[in-house]
Amino acid sequence: MSIERIAVLGTGANGASIGADLVRAGYDVTYIEQWPAHVEAIRANGLTVVSQGEKTVTDVRAHHLCEVAEMREDFDLVFMLVKAYDARWAAELIKPRLAPDGILVGLQNGMMADDIASIVGVERTLGAVIEMASNMFEPGVVNRDTPKETAWFALGALDGGPQDRAEEVAEILRAAGNVEVVDDILSAKWMKLVVNATELVSAGVVDLPMVEAADLPGMRAFMVEAGVEALEAALDLGHRALPMFGLTGGAEDGPQAYVNALIDAVYEHYAIPTTLTTVHQDWVKGRRSEVEEINGLVVRERARKGRSAPANAVLREIALGIEAGTETPGEHHLPRLLAALSTD
Known part of the structure; x- marks a missing residue:
């Protein structure tokens, strides 16, 4: 046809x-x-x-x-x-x-x-x-x-x-x-979810454009941790770490290197200093976000395997609080995010 x-x-x-x-x-x-x-x-x-x-x-x-x-x-x-x-x-x-x-x-x-x-x-x-x-x-x-x-x-x-x-x-x-x-479109979609887990909610939580949020002290390490948790969830489900966004490599050099490469590609090619993530835009408009379909999914899939996802869990927790009106976005959440890095 x-x-x-x-x-x-x-x-x-x-x-x-x-x-x-x-x-x-x-x-x-x-x-x-x-x-x-x-x-x-x-x-x-x-x-x-x-x-x-x-x-x-x-x-x-x-x-x-x-x-x-x-x-x-x-x-x-x-x-x-x-x-x-x-x-x-x-x-x-x-x-x-x-x-x-x-x-x-x-x-x-x-x-x-x-x-x-x-x-x-x-x-x-x-x-x-x-x-x-x-x-x-x-x-x-x-x-x-x-x-x-x-x-x-x-x-x-x-x-x-x-x-x-x-x-x-x-x-x-x-x-x-x-x-x-x-x-293998499902693996590709999971790899995009890995990227989304690093940036969409994290930038919105601290109430900054993507570029400024990533420059906060400790934020890059937190973002990588959230991405690694998502990557491990995908691998546990049998998906593959595929090259994305024109990159040529997968996770051959390890999960952290792969997630770092994905983040670098996004910030180099798809973000400008004023770019707000979709989650941030949703909150500006008073709408709920896709946090349950992204970070929440990582938390649930890791739990099904008996494993934790502390970085994604804290993003989900704060995001749901913002959407319920019990939390407000801002840089005051940064210490709470970074505390997740030391959680087993």
């Missing part, structure tokens, strides 16, 4: 800017979004993307979630960029409008590929990894920190899935960045 009709389900900062790239490359793209003001702003003024001092405005079709029930034509390809905790209901929402031979790509954080496949079928599912930084605090306006030239994605099927179509989808997604087709 040929891919003609594409939907982007979840057009926050990353989804909206990726969708705009696809539209500008000539693809037929429909936005489906849960923030009403964002949809109305796009309809009125187009989608504005500000990147490296340049502003582009793209006319796109934007629909509210409730309008999916009114749609009659199917989509050949859906890129889903909702939060990990929204993946199951979002897959159910779009399932009736996914073509019988269509493909749903979970282009999001967290280990949700199996959940998506359980809803739309493994034969219509591709897993994905995304590495790019954007933010959006005004409806209809995206600030993209990672330009197309350095944005990085990986695509691949689960066992029994449509690996033979991964390159076809990758060619479309290359309108938004660099895309690799991999033969």
